[in-house]
Amino acid sequence: MEGEANVRVSEFYNLNKSQSELDFVDVDIVNDVELYIDPSAIAHLSSPWADSCIASIQSFFQRVLDAIGDSNDEGAISLLAELREPNETHLGQSSGRSQGSGLGDKLAEKFWESLSNSRAARSGLLEDLEDTALLVEGVDKDRISDITTNLIRAQLVEFTQETAEYHGIELTPDVAYGPFWDPLKGEWYQKYTNLPTPNGERLLLVPKAIARRGLHLSASEFYRHTVLNYLVIQERAERSLGAVIRSRRGVTKTSVNEVLKEQFDAGRHNPGVEKRINTWATQQNPELLRGYKEEKAATGNPPLPNEDLAERVGSDTSRLRDLLEDVLRTPAGRDDADAYERRIESFLSALFYPHLVFPRRQKKIHDGRKRIDISYTNAATHGFFYWLAMHYPAAHIVVECKNYGKELRNPEFDQLQGRFSPSRGKVGLLLHRGYGDKEKVWSSCRDTARDDRGFIIALDDDDLRLLVQESEAPTSAESFGYLHKLFQKLID
Structure with missing residues (x-):
C-alpha cells in the first residue's frame, strides 16, 4: 500500500552496509525505486555474466523481429505474451507498492501492436531492443527495463543467489518462478529455484552497475542532434522538405522542426511525433541510426555514482x-x-x-x-x-x-x-x-x-x-x- 514505511534490503537483512558498499541496488522491499535497467549498460560490461545477458536479449528480440518480417502475428504475440510484470526487482516508477508496467496479458498485445504498426520494424530498421525506444511510439525506459528484466531473469537469479550467499541472506528453497528465456532453444520455460522472500514476496537483486536513471539512447536526443542536423543540411541543399520551409526565416533547426511537426503531427501534439520523424529520416538514410549508436557507444555509459544511487534509495553514503x-x-x-x-x-x-x-x-x-x-x-x-x-x-x-x-x-x-x-x-x-x-x-x-x-x-x-x-x-x-x-x- 502507498505510504508504507521504506525498508531497504540491507535493513531488512541487517547487513549493516550502506549503498556504496553493496554491489546491488539496495531497493525498498515493498515500493519501487525510480531506476531502470538499461541494455546498453550491460553491453558496456566485459564479463561472462554480461555476455550471457546480451545473448538472451539479442536472441529474443531477433525472433520477434523475424516473426514480424514473416507476418507471423501469432508467433510474435506468443513470444511477447510470456513477458511479465517484474515487480520483484522493485525498480521502476509505480506509485506505492510495486505493481510494474510489464507486458503480460493485454499489454503484450499493445506492445505487439506498436511493433507491428511500426514502419521501423516492418522496414528492417530495428536491430536491437533499445532501438525501439528511438523509433517506436509507446516504448520508453520503463518498458525497455521491464523487457530486459524478463529476458535476463535467469542471470539475475544467479546474481541474487551469489550475493545472498556472500551476505548471509536467507533463501527460500524451491520457489516456483519464471518464465525464463532460453537463448539456445529460443523458448520460454519455468523452473523452481531458491530466492529471498522478504515478507513472503520474491526478491530479485539487480547489480547497481546496470541501473540507470534513464536510457543511454534517447529518442529526443537522436531527433534534435542527429536527425534535425541531417535534415537542415539536406534542405539547404534543396533536396528534402521543399520550398515551404525556405519561405520562412531561413533554413534553421527551429524552422525545420516547426515544419516537420506540422507535417507529422498536424497540430495534435502527440508525444510520439519525434519517433515518427526519426523513423522517416532513418528510412531515407539508415546511417543516421548507425552513426548515432556508434557515437553513443564511444562516449560510454558509466554507472551512476554511489552518491546518486544512495540518494535514490534513501541510503547514507559510506x-x-x-x-x-x-x-x-x-x-x-x-x-x-x-x-x-x-x-x-x-x-x-x-x-x-x-x-x-x-x-x-x-x-x-x-x-x-x-x-x-x-x-x-x-x-x-x-x-x-x-x-x-x-x-x-x-x-x-x-x-x-x-x-x-x-x-x-x-x-x-x-x-x-x-x-x-x-x-x-x-x-x-x-x-x-x-x-x-x-x-x-x-x-x-x-x-x-x-x-x-x-x-x-x-x-x-x-x-x-x-x-x-x-x-x-x-x-x-x-x-x-x-x-x-x-x-x-x-x-x-
Missing part, C-alpha cells in the same frame, strides 16, 4: 575513512582472514566504484581448482583504470588478500600471477598488512612484470591511507594518480 578503519583494526593472522577480505572488499568497492564494478568473491577458476579472492570488471571511462585498459590486458582487476602477520614470500606472488590470463586480465592488486621489507616486496612485483607474468601492485595498510587521502583531494579525485605512480614502478 565514508572511506570509516571503511579504512574497519580494515586497519582487523587483527593480522589466519583467524581473521575472512573478516579482512570482506572489509577489503567493502573498502575497495566504495573507493573504486564506478571505475571497477561487479565484484565477484571467491571466484572459481581452472575447474574449481583455484579461487580468486575478489575480481572486478573494469568499466572505467577515464583515469588510471581506463588508461590501464587501453595499454594492458586489464578487462578485469584481480585482488588477493593476505592478512599475514609476517613477511610475504615468493609463493604469495606466484599465487596471484597464476590467476592471470589473457581473458581475465594480467593486472592484480595484492593487499597485505605491511610486515617486512617493503622494497623487497616491490622487487618481487617488478620481477613478475619483467618476466611477462603480469603486473602486481602491492598495497599495504599505509598505501590504503594514502589512497584515502588522495580521494579527498578535489584536484586528483577519481584519477588514482597514486596507483599510476606505483604501476610506473613496475614498468620503468
Whole structure:
C-alpha cells in the first residue's frame, strides 16, 4: 500500500552496509525505486555474466523481429505474451507498492501492436531492443527495463543467489518462478529455484552497475542532434522538405522542426511525433541510426555514482575513512582472514566504484581448482583504470588478500600471477598488512612484470591511507594518480 514505511534490503537483512558498499541496488522491499535497467549498460560490461545477458536479449528480440518480417502475428504475440510484470526487482516508477508496467496479458498485445504498426520494424530498421525506444511510439525506459528484466531473469537469479550467499541472506528453497528465456532453444520455460522472500514476496537483486536513471539512447536526443542536423543540411541543399520551409526565416533547426511537426503531427501534439520523424529520416538514410549508436557507444555509459544511487534509495553514503578503519583494526593472522577480505572488499568497492564494478568473491577458476579472492570488471571511462585498459590486458582487476602477520614470500606472488590470463586480465592488486621489507616486496612485483607474468601492485595498510587521502583531494579525485605512480614502478 502507498505510504508504507521504506525498508531497504540491507535493513531488512541487517547487513549493516550502506549503498556504496553493496554491489546491488539496495531497493525498498515493498515500493519501487525510480531506476531502470538499461541494455546498453550491460553491453558496456566485459564479463561472462554480461555476455550471457546480451545473448538472451539479442536472441529474443531477433525472433520477434523475424516473426514480424514473416507476418507471423501469432508467433510474435506468443513470444511477447510470456513477458511479465517484474515487480520483484522493485525498480521502476509505480506509485506505492510495486505493481510494474510489464507486458503480460493485454499489454503484450499493445506492445505487439506498436511493433507491428511500426514502419521501423516492418522496414528492417530495428536491430536491437533499445532501438525501439528511438523509433517506436509507446516504448520508453520503463518498458525497455521491464523487457530486459524478463529476458535476463535467469542471470539475475544467479546474481541474487551469489550475493545472498556472500551476505548471509536467507533463501527460500524451491520457489516456483519464471518464465525464463532460453537463448539456445529460443523458448520460454519455468523452473523452481531458491530466492529471498522478504515478507513472503520474491526478491530479485539487480547489480547497481546496470541501473540507470534513464536510457543511454534517447529518442529526443537522436531527433534534435542527429536527425534535425541531417535534415537542415539536406534542405539547404534543396533536396528534402521543399520550398515551404525556405519561405520562412531561413533554413534553421527551429524552422525545420516547426515544419516537420506540422507535417507529422498536424497540430495534435502527440508525444510520439519525434519517433515518427526519426523513423522517416532513418528510412531515407539508415546511417543516421548507425552513426548515432556508434557515437553513443564511444562516449560510454558509466554507472551512476554511489552518491546518486544512495540518494535514490534513501541510503547514507559510506565514508572511506570509516571503511579504512574497519580494515586497519582487523587483527593480522589466519583467524581473521575472512573478516579482512570482506572489509577489503567493502573498502575497495566504495573507493573504486564506478571505475571497477561487479565484484565477484571467491571466484572459481581452472575447474574449481583455484579461487580468486575478489575480481572486478573494469568499466572505467577515464583515469588510471581506463588508461590501464587501453595499454594492458586489464578487462578485469584481480585482488588477493593476505592478512599475514609476517613477511610475504615468493609463493604469495606466484599465487596471484597464476590467476592471470589473457581473458581475465594480467593486472592484480595484492593487499597485505605491511610486515617486512617493503622494497623487497616491490622487487618481487617488478620481477613478475619483467618476466611477462603480469603486473602486481602491492598495497599495504599505509598505501590504503594514502589512497584515502588522495580521494579527498578535489584536484586528483577519481584519477588514482597514486596507483599510476606505483604501476610506473613496475614498468620503468
